[in-house]
Amino acid sequence: xxxxxxxxxxxxxxxxxxxxxxxxxxxxxxxxxxxxxxxxxxxxxxxxxxxxxxxxxxxxxxxxxxxxxxxxxxxxxxxxxxxxxxxxxxxxxxxxxxxxxxxxxxxxxxxxxxxxxxxxxxxxxxxxxxxxxxxxxxxxxxxxxxxxxxxxxxxxxxxxxxxxxxxxxxxxxxxxxxxxxxxxxxxxxxxxxxxxxxxxxxxxxxxxxxxxxxxxxxxxxxxxxxxxxxxxxxxxxxxxxxxxxxxxxxxxxxxxxxxxxxxxxxxxxxxxxxxxxxxxxxxxxxxxxxxxxxxxxxxxxxxxxxxxxxxxxxxxxxxxxxxxxxxxxxxxxxxxxxxxxxxxxxxxxxxxxxxxxxxxxxxxxxxxxxxxxxxxxxxxxxxxxxxxxxxxxxxxxxxxxxxxx
Amino acid sequence: xxxxxxxxxxxxxxxxxxxxxxxxxxxxxxxxxxxxxxxxxxxxxxxxxxxxxxxxxxxxxxxxxxxxxxxxxxxxxxxxxxxxxxxxxxxxxxxxxxxxxxxxxxxxxxxxxxxxxxxxxxxxxxxxxxxxxxxxxxxxxxxxxxxxxxxxxxxxxxxxxxxxxxxxxxxxxxxxxxx
Numbered sequence: 001x002x003x004x005x006x007x008x009x010x011x012x013x014x015x016x017x018x019x020x021x022x023x024x025x026x027x028x029x030x031x032x033x034x035x036x037x038x039x040x041x042x043x044x045x046x047x048x049x050x051x052x053x054x055x056x057x058x059x060x061x062x063x064x065x066x067x068x069x070x071x072x073x074x075x076x077x078x079x080x081x082x083x084x085x086x087x088x089x090x091x092x093x094x095x096x097x098x099x100x101x102x103x104x105x106x107x108x109x110x111x112x113x114x115x116x117x118x119x120x121x122x123x124x125x126x127x128x129x130x131x132x133x134x135x136x137x138x139x140x141x142x143x144x145x146x147x148x149x150x151x152x153x154x155x156x157x158x159x160x161x162x163x164x165x166x167x168x169x170x171x172x173x174x175x176x177x178x179x180x181x182x183x184x185x186x187x188x189x190x191x192x193x194x195x196x197x198x199x200x201x202x203x204x205x206x207x208x209x210x211x212x213x214x215x216x217x218x219x220x221x222x223x224x225x226x227x228x229x230x231x232x233x234x235x236x237x238x239x240x241x242x243x244x245x246x247x248x249x250x251x252x253x254x255x256x257x258x259x260x261x262x263x264x265x266x267x268x269x270x271x272x273x274x275x276x277x278x279x280x281x282x283x284x285x286x287x288x289x290x291x292x293x294x295x296x297x298x299x300x301x302x303x304x305x306x307x308x309x310x311x312x313x314x315x316x317x318x319x320x321x322x323x324x325x326x327x328x329x330x331x332x333x334x335x336x337x338x339x340x341x342x343x344x345x346x347x348x349x350x351x352x353x354x355x356x357x358x359x360x361x362x363x364x365x366x367x368x369x370x371x372x373x374x375x376x377x378x379x380x381x382x383x384x385x386x387x388x389x390x391x392x393x394x395x396x397x398x399x400x401x402x403x404x405x
Numbered sequence: 406x407x408x409x410x411x412x413x414x415x416x417x418x419x420x421x422x423x424x425x426x427x428x429x430x431x432x433x434x435x436x437x438x439x440x441x442x443x444x445x446x447x448x449x450x451x452x453x454x455x456x457x458x459x460x461x462x463x464x465x466x467x468x469x470x471x472x473x474x475x476x477x478x479x480x481x482x483x484x485x486x487x488x489x490x491x492x493x494x495x496x497x498x499x500x501x502x503x504x505x506x507x508x509x510x511x512x513x514x515x516x517x518x519x520x521x522x523x524x525x526x527x528x529x530x531x532x533x534x535x536x537x538x539x540x541x542x543x544x545x546x547x548x549x550x551x552x553x554x555x556x557x558x559x560x561x562x563x564x565x566x567x568x569x570x571x572x573x574x575x576x577x578x579x580x581x582x583x584x
Contacts, residue, residue, distance in 0.1 A: 007434050013446065019423070021434045021448070027426035029410035031458060033528040034425075037415045037490035038465035041582075108486035108495070109471040109580035111544035121552045121569060123545035124580070143550030146569030158469040158488065158582075165493040169529045176407045176530060188434070209437065218437065297529075351492025351506035 007190040007218065015178065016185030025178045032174030039167050043156045044093075044105060047072060047086075048115075051142070051150040054078040058086075059152075064161055065093035073138075082148030084140045086155070091128060091136040093161055103162030105136055112140045115152040120144045122153050166354055170266030176296075183233055189225035190218075197221060242273035242293075251276070257368070260360070270294065271365055278373045287373060291345060294369055298353070298361060300346040300385045305339040314339045343370065343380035407530075414534035415462040416490050416526065418584075425455035465490070466582040467536065468508070468522075471546060472500070474566065476515045476575035484510060485578075491526045515575040516566035524560050538562045543581030545574070553579050 015025045045063035049056055061072040073086040092102030112122025125139040142151040169175070183189075197217045198207050205213045238247035241255070245265075251272045252259055259268050274294035280286035284304065292299050305314045313319070316339040318329035331337055345366065349358045362382045370380045412424035421427075431448045471486040481500035487493070487507050500510030500518065508520045520538075527533045541555040541562060550569035555562060566577035 007437055017434075019428045020430055021432055023426040023451070024411070025408050026411045027424065029408045029530055030412050030420065031425045031455070033410055033530055033532070034415040034420065034458065034462045036529055038461050040488045040493050041466045041469050041490055042461065108488070109469045109582075110546065111542065111580055111582070113544070121545075121550050123547055123550060125546060125548070141548060141550065143569050146550060148550065158580075159486075160493075160495075165488070165495070174529070178408045191435070348505065351489070351494075351504075353492075354495065 007188050007194065007221070014181045014184050014188075016180035025180050029169075029174060029178060032169040032172040035172055036167050036169055036174075039164060041158070044107065044159050044161060046154060046156040048152065048154045049076060049084055049086075049140070050152040051078070051082070051084050053150070056084040056086075063093065065096070079139060080148075082142045082150055084142075086138045086140070088136045089130075089134070091130075091134050095162075103164075105162075106160045107136055107138060107157050108159040109157070110138055110140075111156045112142065113154045113156075114142050114144070115154065116144065118144050119146075120149075120151055120153075121146075124155065124157075126157065166357065168264075168266070170264060170270075173266070175266070183229070189229045190221040193224045193228075194218060194221035240273075241269060241276045244269065244272070248272065270296065271369075274369060275372070278369070282373050282375060282378075287343070287370075290369065290373065291366075294365060295345075295347060295361065297350040298347045298358065300348050303344040303346065305342050305344075341378040343374060343378060345370075345380065345382040346385050347382050348385045410528070410530050410532055414490070414526070414528040414532055415465065416467045416536050416584075417534040418463055420459055420462050422452070422455045422459045425458055427452055427455035427459075466584055467538070468583050469580070470508070470520070470582075471578070471580045472510065472518070473578045474516050474518060474576050475512065479512060481512050482510045482518045484508075489526070491528070513563070515573040516577040517563070517573060519561050519563045522560045522562070536560070538583045540584040541581055542583075543579055546578040546580055549574060549577075551577075553577075553581060555581075 013023060015028055016022055017024065042064075045061065047058055047061040049058045056076040056078055058069060058072045058076050061067070061069055063071050065071055074089045075085070075087040077085050079085045088105060090102055092104045095101040095103055106128065107126040110124035110126050112124045114120030114122045121143045123141045126137065128136050138155065138157055140153055140155050142149060142153050144151055194217055197220060198205070201213070201217075208214060237243040238245065241248065241251040244251055248265065248268055252268065255272055255275045257271055257275050271294060274290045277286060277290045277293065288302050291302060313323055313325070316329060317323055317337070318325040318327075318331070319336040319338065320330075320334050329337055347362055349355075366382060374380055412420045431452050433448045467490050469486070469488045470484060473483045473485055475482055483497050483499055484494070484503070484507070485497045486495065489507065492506055494504060494507050498504055498507070500512070503509040506526075508522045510518050510520045512518055522536060522538055524537075525533045525535050537560060538557055541557065543553045543555070543564065545551050545553065545566060551567050551574055553564050553566045555564055562583060564579060564581060566574040566579055568574045
């Protein structure tokens with residue numbers, strides 16, 4: 001769409017348009033995917049220091065939170081010959097939008113490169129300490145000719161800032177179903193209204209840009225487009241949770257889907273859209289579609305032991321007298337057991353998803369949805385797929401994650 | 406209908422600003438500039454943003470890894486931290502039991518391990534991009550002076566850790582990056 005400029009250039013941007021004046025959904029998707037990717041592997045910071053005697057001097061610093069010596073580690077102190085300690089105390093980088101807030105850092109990898117004309121090597125250590133891990137410290141060691149020696153060196157560190165490793169495309173408004181705007185994808189509402197205004201004013205009024213008449217026309221066109229067709233479109237979009245924005249809170253209440261503290265808006269929208277689909281009832285298609293929407297990349301497959309032939313029950317059935325089956329399946333006391341009406345959801349933990357996020361997804365979000373969707377006589381659970389294609393359904397220790405080797 | 410992003414994932418190093426929506430002749434629609442700097446994003450700022458993202462994507466490493474050699478009781482190395490462009494593993498894993506999507510690692514000798522990467526990885530939208538490790542670099546982690554050296558062969562990266570005297574360093578802990 002023509003995203004940029006007076007006729008369409010107010011946020012939120014609308015996707016679509018030409019290469020010259022638009023931003024298509026496919027281009028936006030590439031931005032989202034690559035931002036997530038590079039965010040994971042770019043350094044937290046890199047700096048150069050010189051150690052002379054017992055003095056450590058940081059001469060250059062570039063970090064995610066800022067560039068220049070004003071942002072260097074809080075302390076840079078002597079740790080002995082060839083040893084320099086750098087500490088962030090408190091342990092965090094300033095938030096770019098609110099410098100009074102700190103985003104905690106976690107150093108996970110480091111590299112030291114020695115400057116100079118002699119054979120030099122470096123090594124690093126990193127740790128987080130203090131009563132509750134409130135300090136982050138990096139120790140850089142320099143060696144020249146194989147012997148610990150003071151030197152000039154560059155240090156680079158990698159790790160996490162305030163959970164940024166868990167960034168997802170949704171944080172940048174990415175979504176696999178994103179598409180160009182069908183309404184303003186080619187021309188904004190304001191363009192049509194402006195054209196109409198100019199036409200109605202007649203030849204007595206100029207159509208030239210940068211004139212008072214034009215400014216008034218453009219302002220009026222934008223106002224009318226925002227309060228007219230855009231408002232109607234917004235109303236229509238908010239009528240379903242999958243496209244909703246301002247009305248998400250309403251859909252949370254209406255569908256009674258709890259929202260976790262700090263849950264991003266895109267995740268809430270994803271959950272609500274999946275729950276909204278439940279109104280179709282527990283058909284195989286609707287269950288599968290709802291699971292795909294809820295679990296996203298974590299969803300692999302669905303296994304549903306069903307069948308209408310009671311005389312030929314599924315393999316894991318023990319029904320005393322009627323269909324005894326394998327005696328090892330007996331629970332005793334005349335109880336019967338069957339895998340019939342058991343819904344098994346095969347899932348995988350996407351590479352970028354932490355254990356806590358994944359367990360919340362399958363043990364909370366998945367359970368909540370299937371508990372509502374499935375009839376009382378059906379049971380359900382999830383199991384993790386594995387590369388060998390087996391996977392199994394068990395809840396002992398971390399067997400769910402690692403299988404047996 | 407699922408969206409297919411333009412271009413290829415970042416690690417193919419083939420993207421430029423046009424894949425992100427940039428264009429050398431980008432302009433505000435019908436030539437009308439932004440009205441309010443606090444609500445509008447003009448073509449000029451957008452062009453700067455996408456060009457900078459392209460620069461970041463070209464120079465960001467594909468993988469950052471910290472691992473520990475297990476030489477005293479010879480075994481596959483322990484990968485303590487592994488951040489790939491495709492995902493981050495913050496809990497450690499053994500090199501011979503790599504989680505799906507992360508590189509495996511085998512022990513060759515004291516301080517000597519080989520990492521094996523997949524020949525292709527997929528981005529968040531499922532778009533696959535070929536991957537071959539290149540331009541590695543690293544450092545020892547610990548109090549011992551020395552350095553790791555690197556040998557790339559196809560999709561494998563062999564890393565040997567040496568101390569300052571040039572001897573293989575057993576039970577070395579190493580951080581490395583690879584593009």
